[in-house]
Amino acid sequence: MLDHHTIERYELGWLVVAVVMVLLMFAGVIASMITETVPGMFGSPARYINPTQLSKTEFAAPGLKVSPDGSVNAYMVARAFQFQPNVLRVPANTPVTLHFVAADVIHGLMLGQGNVNAELVPGQVATFTRTFKSAGTFVSQCNEYCGSGHQTMSFTLIVEAPK
Numbered sequence: 001m002l003d004h005h006t007i008e009r010y011e012l013g014w015l016v017v018a019v020v021m022v023l024l025m026f027a028g029v030i031a032s033m034i035t036e037t038v039p040g041m042f043g044s045p046a047r048y049i050n051p052t053q054l055s056k057t058e059f060a061a062p063g064l065k066v067s068p069d070g071s072v073n074a075y076m077v078a079r080a081f082q083f084q085p086n087v088l089r090v091p092a093n094t095p096v097t098l099h100f101v102a103a104d105v106i107h108g109l110m111l112g113q114g115n116v117n118a119e120l121v122p123g124q125v126a127t128f129t130r131t132f133k134s135a136g137t138f139v140s141q142c143n144e145y146c147g148s149g150h151q152t153m154s155f156t157l158i159v160e161a162p163k
């Protein structure tokens with residue numbers, strides 16, 4: 001039989017274990033927010049443009065743009081019920097800055113390869129810089145219900161190995 005002093009020691013021990021676990025979880029959540037392993041927790045500071053005037057912005061011609069200095073930007077528009085462009089080819093092992101905006105209603109896109117999960121709010125530009133390491137073809141689906149064609153709204157990311 002355990003006397004009550006022993007039982008109290010065990011209880012204290014388990015209490016310490018529980019408190020340490022809670023503190024570790026708390027530290028883990030804060031660390032993941034700071035290091036952005038929580039996808040899209042903090043993007044670049046939000047930028048708003050008029051979603052009805054996208055033709056007057058860099059989103060007029062969606063797609064990949066390589067600047068003379070070598071920086072790579074991709075501009076993508078989500079609208080019911082397609083992503084523009086529908087297929088994006090990016091080079092592997094190169095930082096790519098992705099800019100997403102929705103033109104009409106809220107859409108969503110997750111790129112498992114790049115740890116991106118963006119809620120695309122009309123007019124709100126979501127920006128992520130990512131380096132895609134493994135070449136391949138990755139198909140994603142709009143992940144915010146956006147209307148009758150939602151289930152057909154897919155996006156293909158092709159990460160191309162350097163030639």
Ligand SMILES: [Cu+2]
Binds near residue numbers: 106108142143146150
């Ligand atoms: Cu959608």
